[in-house]
Structures are given as structure tokens and as C-alpha cells.
Amino acid sequence: RAAFLERIAEEIEARGAAITEVGHLETGLPRARMDGERGRTTGQLRLFASHIRQGAHLDVRHDAALPERKPLPRPDLRLIQRPLGPVAVFGASNFPLAFSVAGGDTASALAAGCPVVVKGHSAHPGTGEVVAEAVLAAIEALDLPRGVFSLVQGGDRRTGEALVSHPLIQAVGFTGSLTGGRALFDLCAARPQPIPFFGELGSVNPMFVLPQAMAARADQIATGWVASLTLGAGQFCTNPGLAVAIDGPEADAFARHAADGLAAVGPQVMLTDGIASAYREGASRVGAGQGVRALHASEPSGRNATPFLYEVGGEHFLAQPDLAHEVFGPLGLLVRVADTEQMVQVAQAMEGQLTVTLQMDGGDLDLARRLSPILERKAGRLLANGFPTGVEVADAMVHGGPYPASTNFGATSVGTLSIRRWLRPVSYQNWP
Amino acid sequence: RAAFLERIAEEIEARGAAITEVGHLETGLPRARMDGERGRTTGQLRLFASHIRQGAHLDVRHDAALPERKPLPRPDLRLIQRPLGPVAVFGASNFPLAFSVAGGDTASALAAGCPVVVKGHSAHPGTGEVVAEAVLAAIEALDLPRGVFSLVQGGDRRTGEALVSHPLIQAVGFTGSLTGGRALFDLCAARPQPIPFFGELGSVNPMFVLPQAMAARADQIATGWVASLTLGAGQFCTNPGLAVAIDGPEADAFARHAADGLAAVGPQVMLTDGIASAYREGASRVGAGQGVRALHASEPSGRNATPFLYEVGGEHFLAQPDLAHEVFGPLGLLVRVADTEQMVQVAQAMEGQLTVTLQMDGGDLDLARRLSPILERKAGRLLANGFPTGVEVADAMVHGGPYPASTNFGATSVGTLSIRRWLRPVSYQNWP
Structure with a gap:
């Protein structure tokens, strides 16, 4: 899985010039900014690769059996964090790379072991397409199942609504506006099986x-x-x-x-x-x-x-x-x-x-x-004594906050702690 | 805070005979069961006391400043988990002690540093009252602010609805039926500021x-x-x-x-x-x-x-x-x-x-x-090769699961990991 993230970073770098050119034309962002954001994006993928190699995100816990304990013996219990399942990611318009197709939500969800379906942002479909090519090339190179990653492009609001309502989707990562985010949050909560919606909705800082x-x-x-x-x-x-x-x-x-x-x-x-x-x-x-x-x-x-x-x-x-x-x-x-x-x-x-x-x-x-x-x-x-722009991708970063800054103030969407959004604990009792 | 939890355990023990007697009469549960459940409840309080003394739940992370880094220096970042704020707890009918007024939700929320408002279950109001007395005695003995704990008794469904809708309440812990839990979950999601609802709704196992x-x-x-x-x-x-x-x-x-x-x-x-x-x-x-x-x-x-x-x-x-x-x-x-x-x-x-x-x-x-x-x-x-009754209160326990077993399958309501429900990360950048 770590190798997969690293390979995505390499495939993105191999397409660096094309990404900068398409992104610049689509978004109006300066070329230097596109280059810089590409570095942030590949750095983020590599950070998650090294993070999951360390394994702390798995939260492994073990309570050994106490067969002699009175009045009742204690069973052997082992806990580990497991992936939630397929995650839907909604990219942001303002970071066509770092918060988009292979941005922080995708990187952290793949790192957790969750397949990802990205809803590409209509402000940069071409950039999204090239980045998706990079991810698919990594899948092919490592011979992974194709279902690990998909990009849905185009369509109107109903496309996103259908995505978060799909019974197989188990969680949503979103970066965007309060209005759009709240509408999708409400849909997630109203599902027959409600799912967590991690929306980062911005703030006035x-x-x-x-x-x-x-x-x-x-x-x-x-x-x-x-x-x-x-x-x-x-x-x-x-x-x-x-x-x-x-x-x-x-x-x-x-x-x-x-x-x-x-x-x-x-x-x-x-x-x-x-x-x-x-x-x-x-x-x-x-x-x-x-x-x-x-x-x-x-x-x-x-x-x-x-x-x-x-x-x-x-x-x-x-x-x-x-x-x-x-x-x-x-x-x-x-x-x-x-x-x-x-x-x-x-x-x-x-x-x-x-x-x-x-x-x-x-x-x-x-x-x-x-x-x-x-x-x-x-x-x-x-x-x-600093200024808040420049969100460091690090272990100790928190990008999130009480509503309406985000829909889930126990979580962060930037930094290694963001992987926790896509994990659930499972306990194994006397398991062979 | 750990001393507070331990004091609650002592005050409950001091009222042990009364709790067993009232509980037995109210719920029909055998006296031996009430005694056993009391031990589980005080053990749980003490486990959380020792857990927070260790401090791992605070998730302390530090990225030291890299002033020489190119192209941009890295600031000093320190992350720590902070309490969410006031938590509403809905006790269960089937565990008048261990999942009620001073049960797992209350113990873990107090351990996290959150004030707790308990909605007492109408199946054991007397037991709840004696346990609340024990908590209040601990507050008095340690001279803590009275607002740290309250018990709301009686009333119909609207009491619980008003509680989860109160703007100061920041999260809810619930153990009970699918119907009741889903209704409160929906209310939490529909608030102007949505809050997390951690409902444990049972299952057929x-x-x-x-x-x-x-x-x-x-x-x-x-x-x-x-x-x-x-x-x-x-x-x-x-x-x-x-x-x-x-x-x-x-x-x-x-x-x-x-x-x-x-x-x-x-x-x-x-x-x-x-x-x-x-x-x-x-x-x-x-x-x-x-x-x-x-x-x-x-x-x-x-x-x-x-x-x-x-x-x-x-x-x-x-x-x-x-x-x-x-x-x-x-x-x-x-x-x-x-x-x-x-x-x-x-x-x-x-x-x-x-x-x-x-x-x-x-x-x-x-x-x-x-x-x-x-x-x-x-x-x-x-x-x-075991049987699922007997939920060990331990580090590696998970009591929760995909919906409808619980409303939030990233969480557990039993064991030390349950404290994570009541925490949110805050990052301090170049903070003195």
C-alpha cells in the first residue's frame, strides 16, 4: 500500500509538465503555484507512505488472557484499526492538486486501505483527468484491483448526491462551501445506514x-x-x-x-x-x-x-x-x-x-x-505571531474545527492524523 | 480529574448496599447481579483514572520548527487532544449501573474533560438518584464546579429531544433501542450546528x-x-x-x-x-x-x-x-x-x-x-470459541459496529478507546 502511494507520486511527477500546463489554463493559477502544489501533493503521498510503514495508525492493542482471574477469567483481546470501506472524495476548486483527485483525502483514505471514488471538480476537469491517469498507471504497474480508485467527472449536483447515497460508500471526504457541504452532510445523515461526512467548509480565520x-x-x-x-x-x-x-x-x-x-x-x-x-x-x-x-x-x-x-x-x-x-x-x-x-x-x-x-x-x-x-x-x-495561510502537512497539523469550519470537529483533513477518519477499530477475542 | 473518577468510585462503594437494594426492587435484577455490576462500574471509573494518568489519549504530537527549510521554513507545531465540551448521556435500561448515570459513557466523557448531563432512564430512577448523589458528593469533596455533572430525571420523550438540541451540548452518548437512537441521531444531525451522536443500538450477535x-x-x-x-x-x-x-x-x-x-x-x-x-x-x-x-x-x-x-x-x-x-x-x-x-x-x-x-x-x-x-x-x-456476553472493560475492547449495531462505527462505547469519542485535536503553531 505504501508502495502504491509512492508510485502515484512518481507517476504524477512524470506528468508534471502536462499537469502544470493544463492546470494553469483551466484555473488561472500561476505556473509556479501549480509546480509548488504538485510538490505538496507528492510530498503528502510520500508522507502517508512512510506513516503507514510505521504502523502507529493501526492502534494495535493487546490485552493478554488472564485465565486465573476471579470471578471470571479475562479472554485474550487484540484490537486493530481496519479500513471503513469505499470512500467518496469531493475535490476542492481552490487546490486542483493538493485537495483534489490525488490530494489529502484520497491519499489518507488509500493509506487507510479504503477504495476511493473521486467526484472531480468542474473547475479543473483536465487536471483531474491527468492526475487520475497517474493513479491508474500506478494501479496497473503494481497490478492492483482496478476498483481501488475511480474518478467521476461532470454531471450536475445529482451526480454527487447519487455518490454519497450509494449503499456501498461508507464515508465521505469533502472540501468546499458551507452550502454544498451541508447539503451532502444532510444526505449522509438521512441514509438508511448513515455514514460519516468529513466536510472542511472554510472559515474567516x-x-x-x-x-x-x-x-x-x-x-x-x-x-x-x-x-x-x-x-x-x-x-x-x-x-x-x-x-x-x-x-x-x-x-x-x-x-x-x-x-x-x-x-x-x-x-x-x-x-x-x-x-x-x-x-x-x-x-x-x-x-x-x-x-x-x-x-x-x-x-x-x-x-x-x-x-x-x-x-x-x-x-x-x-x-x-x-x-x-x-x-x-x-x-x-x-x-x-x-x-x-x-x-x-x-x-x-x-x-x-x-x-x-x-x-x-x-x-x-x-x-x-x-x-x-x-x-x-x-x-x-x-x-x-504568524499567519494562517500555509497549512503544513505534518503529524501535528489540524485542519478542521468546530462547525461551520468543518462538519466533524473531532477530525482533521490535513496531516497524518487525517487517516483516522477512514479507520474503525475491530477487536478479536481468542482469535486464532 | 483522575482523582475525581476515583472518588466517584469510592462514593459509589460507600452507597453499595443502598444501590443494590433500590436497583433490585426497581429493575427486578438479582441482588448478586447488582453487586457484580457495581464492581464493573467502579472498576471502569478506576480504569479511566489510570488511563488518563498515562496520557496516551492526549495523542501529543510535536513537529519541531525547521527554520532553514527551503523553499519555506516549517513552523513549530504541537498537537494535543482537547475535550469536545458538554456531553449528554442517555443511560440504558439493561445496565442500571455500568451503562447508566456513572457508567461507561459518563466515565469516559469525564475522563476526557467534558461536563456531563445524564438523562436518567425511567426504568431505574431511584438507582440513578443514589448514583448521582455519589457523583455530587465527589464533586463537593474535591471542590469542583457543580456544572461538571447533572442528572435530568423524568419527563417524556421531549426531555431527551430538548437535551440533544441544546446549543451548548457538543456530543451525545446513547445506549438503547434502534428506534429511539435513530430519532435522536436525526435530531443531532439536523441541528444548526450538527453534533456527533454515539449510539449503541444492540444487535442479534x-x-x-x-x-x-x-x-x-x-x-x-x-x-x-x-x-x-x-x-x-x-x-x-x-x-x-x-x-x-x-x-x-x-x-x-x-x-x-x-x-x-x-x-x-x-x-x-x-x-x-x-x-x-x-x-x-x-x-x-x-x-x-x-x-x-x-x-x-x-x-x-x-x-x-x-x-x-x-x-x-x-x-x-x-x-x-x-x-x-x-x-x-x-x-x-x-x-x-x-x-x-x-x-x-x-x-x-x-x-x-x-x-x-x-x-x-x-x-x-x-x-x-x-x-x-x-x-x-x-x-x-x-x-x-467463546460467547459474546461479558464485555470486558479493557484497552483492546470494541463495543460498537456498523449500523444498525451503532450509529458511528468508527467508535467503541466500552474500553479505554471509548474516550476518543469526546476529544478533538487542536494544533498550536509557534505557541508560547
Whole structure:
């Protein structure tokens, strides 16, 4: 199985130039980005290969028999994790390689021993096809059963609905929108035999700028924020769309720097026309919010995204929960809270998130200690003095979080722990 | 937290006599059974105390920073499992201690760090009350926040519905019927923020008697089966209600022995009037099945259960899937299959189960090898040459299985692995 994953990585590399070319044309993503994402994808496949060679994911446990125990003897019990069965994977539009046909869900499910049926995303059918060829070539080279992997392309919404409703499918991995994800989640729960739906639905990824850090380096934080916010045209699940800071002259400086930084960001091609038009609508919606002021406005046209920066007072923000919803694209909202109390209130009011970031200095520790217990209930990953884009594929990564960030906050969709989604324990009692 | 669990165990022991007396009067279970179950319950609490002292459940992972890595440095990442939040627990009628107020779900959720709200079962309110007193005494003794544990008693179905719908509840543990469990599962999935529902719904626990074992020791297997089938008046989730054997003179001998054994079992008081009347209905339903013959019939009256033994041919059994459904009580059904092929078909047709048992000898290994890959997809626990009643509380136990045995076949409700249901991973990036 590990050899299979490694072979897929090799077959993808052998098709590297074609994948980059097709992907660039289909998605508008720069060629360098396609190359980088290919490296992430093959690295991910190899990481799972080495992970399953170690075997810790099997959770092997053994309680030896105690035949002399009173009042009753204990039987011999051995536990091991076994694959759930066939898994349906829905690729994301925003990572045509790393979260798609042979992305993290597929790699972890194959590593667990589950056959995979991928529903290819309509934003990059050609890229998906070439990657599927690579997987099929690996199957052929290693003489594995063909049913181990299939790619379903095209069709409308009913294709996906039929896939998750199929009685043989035992679990679903999904990366995409809240609306689409929730609809499929509901279908999975309503089946005669309900199955788990692991949906990663994105989030607004708030960044709290604590007072000492703001006083010490407002410029630097603003620069980093602008870069992270606009990375990939703001089409990452982890772009930090929300900054929370205490009102005052430092926040003014931060806002000015961020606005200047965004003004220098040129238009970026978005993944699909639908995403681009949803972005324009989202920007209008936020801009029309009560008490919302524009710090940097732009006129995105066609499939191009240009950045926006808005600001709003803490009270107005708390009164309009809609303002906390993700706008997929390079749009930032600065929430100017009156004081630390209101900052804590904003933290408490937050929905589930993939990530939450604190910008903090030594003098901010007391406030950070107040915020931490609130924030770690709200997000799967907490960052100090960094930016959330760039989701490391590692053992200790969590990409997931309380709903609506994901549908299953006991799970992660990135990192080696993600294999656990596709496993179930079986116990063997006195088994020969 | 471990000290809290141990203190609960002590407080339960201090109330041991009262618990046994009240429980015996409420449930009709023998005093010795109440004493034994109390030992299981306190042992379970202490097992979780020692389990969390070891810390393996926290799944601590650390990826150290690689500041020199190209093209991008790796941040420092630390992962730890954190409690999900408040958990609702629905106790079972059939284990007024071990699967109730301070039973496995409560013990594992408290061990994980989750506050617990128990919906007490109406079949043993007094027992529940005394156990809740023990938990509250432990809270008081250790000066813990009162909100860590509550018991809700009485009310109709709407009480449970309100509990699982409460926005602060983050997960549910349930042991009970398929109908009741599925209704609550559906409510959990339909919430604005869906939450996981871990329901253990019981199963018929098939036992396959392979030919060599049958030839060698039909009597012995029949005797063991009768004992396991009638244990606790057949009111365990793991009573083996179904035996599958190849038709022939050995099966005749097995059937005769089982019928004789059951004839010697006297009436046993069932837990509630509702369970007793459902048992009588179930017995009539099976008896009226096409091709079903009675080998031992009885006339249960009032709250007393008396055993039944039926037999049916493999073809008739496969044509009537209803016959494979659990009848809660001491009712056995012997399926006489024509040959090993039909035995394999019966295995394939099975729904999800908590347990499956093989009675096998050395000469049965080939057939066992054919059945194993089918059966391990159907059940959470596989036994060789044993009987499934007696669910060991251990590291390697799995009490769960594919739907309808449980609603979440990646989980177990017994054993230390059950703590995983109440945990979610959080990753800390460059966190001070």
C-alpha cells in the first residue's frame, strides 16, 4: 500500500509538465503555484507512505488472557484499526492538486486501505483527468484491483448526491462551501445506514492584534496580514479575513498600512466565474453593513479579483453576525473594538474556525491567557505571531474545527492524523 | 480529574448496599447481579483514572520548527487532544449501573474533560438518584464546579429531544433501542450546528457453528449457547440470538440439546413491562415467519420472560430479512443452512453487529478464512470459541459496529478507546 502511494507520486511527477500546463489554463493559477502544489501533493503521498510503514495508525492493542482471574477469567483481546470501506472524495476548486483527485483525502483514505471514488471538480476537469491517469498507471504497474480508485467527472449536483447515497460508500471526504457541504452532510445523515461526512467548509480565520504587539509593530503586522489575506487571490480556506484590534491611533496606523499594502496588490484571476461573482456580491454585502466604512475599495471585473478593506466598530460588528461570515476572496475587515473587554466578547461570539491567530508580545500575555481558553474551543489551529495561510502537512497539523469550519470537529483533513477518519477499530477475542 | 473518577468510585462503594437494594426492587435484577455490576462500574471509573494518568489519549504530537527549510521554513507545531465540551448521556435500561448515570459513557466523557448531563432512564430512577448523589458528593469533596455533572430525571420523550438540541451540548452518548437512537441521531444531525451522536443500538450477535466444531462438540456448544442466550433474561446487547449451522444429524443433536437446555431455564423478571410485552410480540413475529418451526415454546406472562427456540432453513431465512432483527429477550433462532456456500451467503446478508462468533476447530480453518473478511466488515468484535456476553472493560475492547449495531462505527462505547469519542485535536503553531 505504501508502495502504491509512492508510485502515484512518481507517476504524477512524470506528468508534471502536462499537469502544470493544463492546470494553469483551466484555473488561472500561476505556473509556479501549480509546480509548488504538485510538490505538496507528492510530498503528502510520500508522507502517508512512510506513516503507514510505521504502523502507529493501526492502534494495535493487546490485552493478554488472564485465565486465573476471579470471578471470571479475562479472554485474550487484540484490537486493530481496519479500513471503513469505499470512500467518496469531493475535490476542492481552490487546490486542483493538493485537495483534489490525488490530494489529502484520497491519499489518507488509500493509506487507510479504503477504495476511493473521486467526484472531480468542474473547475479543473483536465487536471483531474491527468492526475487520475497517474493513479491508474500506478494501479496497473503494481497490478492492483482496478476498483481501488475511480474518478467521476461532470454531471450536475445529482451526480454527487447519487455518490454519497450509494449503499456501498461508507464515508465521505469533502472540501468546499458551507452550502454544498451541508447539503451532502444532510444526505449522509438521512441514509438508511448513515455514514460519516468529513466536510472542511472554510472559515474567516480571525486575527487578534493585542495592544503591545500593535504598539511595537503595527506596520509589520499589517504587511504580513495583507500578504496572507491576498495569497492565492484570497481563495485559501485559511486566508485571515478578519482583524480585531483595539481602537486608537495604533489601529489607525495599522489600517493605513494595510490599505496602502492592498492598493499595491494587482488584480488576480479567480478560479471560476461563479467564485468571482460571489466575491463581488460578498464585498457589496459587507460594504453595506451598518457602521461599515471602506478603507480600500476596488472594482473587480470579470474573473479578476481586486482587494477590499473595510472597518467597523466592535458594537456594530457584534450586532451583525453576518459580518463574521467568510467572503471567499481578498477582502479584509478590521474590527475596532473599544477595549479588551469587547475583544473578549468578539472572541466569545465567534463561530467555529479553522484557525485563529494572536499577534502578541510579552506584555500581552495576560490578555492572551484570557483569550486562549475561549479561542481553543473555537478553532482547530491556534497561531502566535504568524499567519494562517500555509497549512503544513505534518503529524501535528489540524485542519478542521468546530462547525461551520468543518462538519466533524473531532477530525482533521490535513496531516497524518487525517487517516483516522477512514479507520474503525475491530477487536478479536481468542482469535486464532 | 483522575482523582475525581476515583472518588466517584469510592462514593459509589460507600452507597453499595443502598444501590443494590433500590436497583433490585426497581429493575427486578438479582441482588448478586447488582453487586457484580457495581464492581464493573467502579472498576471502569478506576480504569479511566489510570488511563488518563498515562496520557496516551492526549495523542501529543510535536513537529519541531525547521527554520532553514527551503523553499519555506516549517513552523513549530504541537498537537494535543482537547475535550469536545458538554456531553449528554442517555443511560440504558439493561445496565442500571455500568451503562447508566456513572457508567461507561459518563466515565469516559469525564475522563476526557467534558461536563456531563445524564438523562436518567425511567426504568431505574431511584438507582440513578443514589448514583448521582455519589457523583455530587465527589464533586463537593474535591471542590469542583457543580456544572461538571447533572442528572435530568423524568419527563417524556421531549426531555431527551430538548437535551440533544441544546446549543451548548457538543456530543451525545446513547445506549438503547434502534428506534429511539435513530430519532435522536436525526435530531443531532439536523441541528444548526450538527453534533456527533454515539449510539449503541444492540444487535442479534450471530454465532456460526462450523462443521468440524459441530461434529466434535455439539452438546457443549449448545450448552454454552443456552447460557449466553438467557443471561440476564436475554437483555444484554450481546446475547447471541442467532445460531447458523449446516443442516444434518449434528445440527439435529445441537437443536435437541439447546431445546432441552432452554426447557430447564425458569422465568426471569424483565426490566420493564414495555420490554416484556415487546418480547412477547417479537416471539410471535418470529414464530409466524415462513418456514419457522418451534423447537421450544413457552408462555411468558406479565413481566416474566421464558425462553423460545425456533429454527428455519437457510433459504427461508435469507428471504425474510426481518428474521435477522434482534428480539430483546431469551429467544434463539437456529438457521439451518444447506451447505457452506449458504453459510457464506448468510454472512454476507447480515446487517452490522456488535459481535460475531465462530465455533471452530482446526479442520474448519479454510471455511473460517473465507468467512473472516466478510465478518470483520460486519462487526466490531469477532470471537472464536467463546460467547459474546461479558464485555470486558479493557484497552483492546470494541463495543460498537456498523449500523444498525451503532450509529458511528468508527467508535467503541466500552474500553479505554471509548474516550476518543469526546476529544478533538487542536494544533498550536509557534505557541508560547
